Amino acid sequence: MKHVLLLSTGGTIASMPGKGGLEPAISGEALLNRLGDLHGRFHVEVKQILNLDSSNIQAEEWKLMARTVYENLEKYDGFIITHGTDTMAYSASMLSFMLPALHKPVVFTGSQIPLDDMLTDARNNLFCALAAVEAGICGVSVAFNRHIIRGCRAVKVRTMGFDAFESVNARYLGEIFANGLRVYDRQEPREDRLRGLMDSVSTDVFLLKLIPNTNPKFFDHLIQMGYRGIVLEAFGAGGMHFHRRDLVEKLNMLKDHGIVMVACSQCLYEPSNLTIYEVGRKLLDCGVIPAGDMTTEAAVTKLMWALGQTDDPEEVRKIFSHNFTGEISEQTIEGASQ
Ligand code: ASP
Numbered sequence: 001m002k003h004v005l006l007l008s009t010g011g012t013i014a015s016m017p018g019k020g021g022l023e024p025a026i027s028g029e030a031l032l033n034r035l036g037d038l039h040g041r042f043h044v045e046v047k048q049i050l051n052l053d054s055s056n057i058q059a060e061e062w063k064l065m066a067r068t069v070y071e072n073l074e075k076y077d078g079f080i081i082t083h084g085t086d087t088m089a090y091s092a093s094m095l096s097f098m099l100p101a102l103h104k105p106v107v108f109t110g111s112q113i114p115l116d117d118m119l120t121d122a123r124n125n126l127f128c129a130l131a132a133v134e135a136g137i138c139g140v141s142v143a144f145n146r147h148i149i150r151g152c153r154a155v156k157v158r159t160m161g162f163d164a165f166e167s168v169n170a171r172y173l174g175e176i177f178a179n180g181l182r183v184y185d186r187q188e189p190r191e192d193r194l195r196g197l198m199d200s201v202s203t204d205v206f207l208l209k210l211i212p213n214t215n216p217k218f219f220d221h222l223i224q225m226g227y228r229g230i231v232l233e234a235f236g237a238g239g240m241h242f243h244r245r246d247l248v249e250k251l252n253m254l255k256d257h258g259i260v261m262v263a264c265s266q267c268l269y270e271p272s273n274l275t276i277y278e279v280g281r282k283l284l285d286c287g288v289i290p291a292g293d294m295t296t297e298a299a300v301t302k303l304m305w306a307l308g309q310t311d312d313p314e315e316v317r318k319i320f321s322h323n324f325t326g327e328i329s330e331q332t333i334e335g336a337s338q
Helices: 028-035 059-072 088-098 122-134 218-224 247-256 278-285 296-309 313-321
Strands: 002-010 015-018 021-024 042-052 078-082 105-109 139-144 147-150 154-156 165-167 174-177 180-183 205-209 229-234 260-265
Touching: 002 028, 002 059, 002 122, 028 042, 028 122, 042 059, 042 122, 059 078, 059 088, 078 122, 088 105, 088 139, 088 154, 088 296, 105 122, 122 139, 122 147, 122 174, 122 180, 147 165, 154 296, 205 296, 218 247, 229 278, 229 296, 247 260, 247 278, 260 278, 260 296, 260 313, 296 313
Parallel strands: 002 042, 002 078, 078 105, 105 139, 205 229, 229 260
Antiparallel strands: 015 021, 139 147, 147 174, 154 165, 174 180
16 A cells, blocks of 8 residues: 655646636545545545646745655655646656655646546546556656656647657656556666755746847847846757857857856757757857757756756856756767866
8 A cells, every 4th residue: 555645736637617717626635535446555645735727836836846745755655746737847847856866756647638527637647646656656757648757858748639748858667558557667766866855946047949030139138137047949959040140149248147058959859969060069169058858848947956056157067967867868968068
């Protein structure tokens, strides 16, 4: 019998039709009751810590989730966090960093259709999350549509389909088949890894998706607004324009202001590589840190987290370039130490 703490935070899974559209309304306790028979395999306790659409989940809520898990770590075999799907990938990534080297499962799940709807996928996803806890898949993961995805590799890719999440540049941790859950990776933490709660983050991080014609003057505003870190979603393997509208010159200015810059790709799959093209190498020359094959969600949350640990841009570079929890394949970070 596994002892599980279910933290409910809202999202579609807990939503009901309200005056202004679907809104979170079902309590954590009610979620559990509606799940019904747990087959004698789980004892689940519930803490409703939030009741929000996940569009409203930000740094304060990440800290609350991480702290609640941390404070209860020794009392339970695992944790399920029910969460809206829209920003679940950000929360799962951030908790992967805030709770390093977890030796217990922390499984995010939610649904595309509210639990009360006849066609809901919520029950399926919740049982998938329970199965991940039962199998002892350690660390932060996302359980959705019969797949278990490493938290820092999950990306929401569909607005309506039940296969809303994909595991990007990493294989699933587990998959449910007709003969049960097949586990590919239990994510057991290395014993030498530091454990604890590391929940300091900086919210002064901006994500810029480049488009052809991006106006370089935009970067002046980022400096004025006090941003400390910028994630650039660059073209293809990692390029940006310097003809006529010279973004490279601006990046040098940002660097002089101590702003940490990271580049990832606009392509969902496969790694960025800033060493291939001139338009990428120029980024490296400006001190931009390559994000390798990290998802944008992982790059954004990791930069927020790294800036929460230190003010020193060189330290941030070191932290950002280190693989903590499978968020980056080490062979994909060419040029990181330049
Ligand atoms: N808007 C909802 C949320 O993210 C969507 C969902 O849960 O699927 O809270």
